[in-house]
Amino acid sequence: xxxxxxxxxxxxxxxxxxxxxxxxxxxxxxxxxxxxxxxxxxxxxxxxxxxxxxxxxxxxxxxxxxxxxxxxxxxxxxxxxxxxxxxxxxxxxxxxxxxxxx
Amino acid sequence: xxxxxxxxxxxxxxxxxxxxxxxxxxxxxxxxxxxxxxxxxxxxxxxxxxxxxxxxxxxxxxxxxxxxxxxxxxxxxxxxxxxxxxxxxxxxxxxxxxxxxxxxxxxxxxxxxxxxxxxxxxxxxxxxxxxxxxxxxxxxxxxxxxxxxxxxxxxxxxxxxxxxxxxxxxxxxxxxxxxxxxxxxxxxxxxxxxxxxxxxxxxxxxxxxxxxxxxxxxxxxxxxxxx
Numbered sequence: 001x002x003x004x005x006x007x008x009x010x011x012x013x014x015x016x017x018x019x020x021x022x023x024x025x026x027x028x029x030x031x032x033x034x035x036x037x038x039x040x041x042x043x044x045x046x047x048x049x050x051x052x053x054x055x056x057x058x059x060x061x062x063x064x065x066x067x068x069x070x071x072x073x074x075x076x077x078x079x080x081x082x083x084x085x086x087x088x089x090x091x092x093x094x095x096x097x098x099x100x101x102x
Numbered sequence: 103x104x105x106x107x108x109x110x111x112x113x114x115x116x117x118x119x120x121x122x123x124x125x126x127x128x129x130x131x132x133x134x135x136x137x138x139x140x141x142x143x144x145x146x147x148x149x150x151x152x153x154x155x156x157x158x159x160x161x162x163x164x165x166x167x168x169x170x171x172x173x174x175x176x177x178x179x180x181x182x183x184x185x186x187x188x189x190x191x192x193x194x195x196x197x198x199x200x201x202x203x204x205x206x207x208x209x210x211x212x213x214x215x216x217x218x219x220x221x222x223x224x225x226x227x228x229x230x231x232x233x234x235x236x237x238x239x240x241x242x243x244x245x246x247x248x249x250x251x252x253x254x255x256x257x258x259x260x261x262x263x264x265x266x267x268x269x270x271x272x273x274x275x276x277x278x279x280x281x282x283x284x285x286x287x288x289x290x291x292x293x294x295x296x297x298x299x300x301x302x303x304x305x306x307x308x309x310x311x312x313x314x315x316x317x318x319x320x321x322x323x324x325x326x327x328x329x
């Protein structure tokens with residue numbers, strides 16, 4: 001096996017090990033600490049804050065279309081609480097906008 | 103088949119379409135970088151975290167910087183620490199062995215869908231696993247098809263498929279809205295995500311903003327109690 005292949009396998013192995021460690025250590029730590037009320041509240045907020053942090057910079061980068069699509073999602077979620085419908089409508093909007101408006 | 107497993111699998115199929123399309127894109131990139139199929143397969147099976155796989159393939163050159171690539175990929179995956187930390191309520195009363203088995207299948211997609219469902223009805227960790235296996239299957243199939251058939255999906259952006267991730271994550275976040283007390287922590291998260299993203303080059307802004315937002319919720323709830 002040449003040294004390039006060895007380096008490639010080393011990277012795959014190290015990233016796999018690190019990623020699995022991150023995945024396991026999160027839940028192991030929180031299951032120990034969750035007895036505390038404040039930490040419970042913190043963990044309760046994590047899903048929504050993680051999702052918002054994940055999407056917002058991308059929405060802004062998308063520009064006007066991104067903001068309008070997001071408002072559509074908010075509106076549809078408010079009216080119907082249907083995740084799938086808001087996904088389909090906003091994707092359609094973005095696709096149309098990119099193909100015909102720019 | 104376990105009912106929860108099946109429901110989790112089905113609930114992840116819509117976003118699975120986008121996962122499949124982006125898998126195909128990664129498969130094509132692997133061909134361009136002369137990556138062997140078995141190396142792509144190893145990444146899919148043992149790393150199984152899409153965005154970090156894109157980082158690895160992107161940094162794949164004639165000489166490989168083992169430390170540099172590893173650190174860049176792990177920075178992208180740092181959020182998984184918080185993602186699985188928030189799964190604690192789903193795993194109450196389960197053994198450590200079960201956690202060790204299921205955690206590898208946690209992705210943004212199946213985690214987000216599981217957390218939302220958990221707020222509506224009672225589900226077991228099998229729901230999460232079903233979703234994880236769904237995402238795993240479409241990811242593996244998508245990357246393989248892209249690798250062997252070339253770019254049969256020319257540019258997923260044209261069909262707005264990249265926005266599918268944003269759309270579903272935003273919709274899921276909104277469905278987690280419980281009341282006015284959410285507004286300030288959420289605004290803090292959004293503003294800091296945007297600010298950190300401008301200031302810091304790496305993907306670490308996701309983790310920083312999420313922590314700051316959740317932490318502000320703790321601070322403000324304390325104020326309310328004494329106020």
